Amino acid sequence: xxxxxxxxxxxxxxxxxxxxxxxxxxxxxxxxxxxxxxxxxxxxxxxxxxxxxxxxxxxxxxxxxxxxxxxxxxxxxxxxxxxxxxxxxxxxxxxxxxxxxxxxxxxxxxxxxxxxx
Amino acid sequence: xxxxxxxxxxxxxxxxxxxxxxxxxxxxxxxxxxxxxxxxxxxxxxxxxxxxxxxxxxxxxxxxxxxxxxxxxxxxxxxxxxxxxxxxxxxxxxxxxxxxxxxxxxxxxxx
Numbered sequence: 001x002x003x004x005x006x007x008x009x010x011x012x013x014x015x016x017x018x019x020x021x022x023x024x025x026x027x028x029x030x031x032x033x034x035x036x037x038x039x040x041x042x043x044x045x046x047x048x049x050x051x052x053x054x055x056x057x058x059x060x061x062x063x064x065x066x067x068x069x070x071x072x073x074x075x076x077x078x079x080x081x082x083x084x085x086x087x088x089x090x091x092x093x094x095x096x097x098x099x100x101x102x103x104x105x106x107x108x109x110x111x112x113x114x115x116x117x
Numbered sequence: 118x119x120x121x122x123x124x125x126x127x128x129x130x131x132x133x134x135x136x137x138x139x140x141x142x143x144x145x146x147x148x149x150x151x152x153x154x155x156x157x158x159x160x161x162x163x164x165x166x167x168x169x170x171x172x173x174x175x176x177x178x179x180x181x182x183x184x185x186x187x188x189x190x191x192x193x194x195x196x197x198x199x200x201x202x203x204x205x206x207x208x209x210x211x212x213x214x215x216x217x218x219x220x221x222x223x224x225x226x227x228x
Binding site: 035037044045046047050058060094099101102103104105106107108109110 | 149150151153159160161162163166176208210211212215216217218219220221222
């Protein structure tokens with residue numbers, strides 16, 4: 001069974017940093033296309049970043065240069081390093097697996113990021 | 118860049134059927150999409166992908182009451198024999214070169 005478990009969210013001051021983790025089971029992260037998707041309070045879903053099977057990456061314009069997606073094959077874990085946090089980065093961050101590079105076919109339960117001074 | 122448009126809300130009675138629509142932006146009528154369901158304070162759940170010819174493949178455990186179809190730039194999710202647990206927000210999702218895009222979501226109320 002495919003399972004995704006996010007962690008690492010919390011309260012951070014504007015300008016601060018955070019590293020989110022997504023531990024996967026039931027499949028191999030390094031053989032998959034994996035994304036981070038976020039949801040502002042009461043809002044819709046926004047794709048943030050994706051890492052391809054070969055390790056290259058893609059980012060939404062709103063986060064490029066501040067967020068870094070990566071993975072650790074030995075831990076079967078996906079990461080999102082978030083730097084220079086802004087108020088509009090607040091929300092629940094979900095990790096997701098893609099069917100090839102197309103649709104998302106599995107989701108985690110999310111981890112909450114709160115940005116406040 | 119591709120844009121997906123969904124009505125913000127829909128409602129239907131318990132036991133009835135409802136058809137939710139996701140519209141692809143101009144020039145993207147050949148694109149496939151996926152439907153996802155989200156209950157309050159939960160992570161989304163993948164329901165199915167829908168191709169431009171209406172073909173669809175459902176995720177594990179998705180009831181037969183859920184089906185997908187297409188017409189032109191519109192992609193549909195039909196839920197029949199509505200149950201109370203179908204009350205949720207439904208998002209469509211597609212992809213283009215280097216970007217993955219979501220519609221704004223339709224909040225379905227089961228009356």
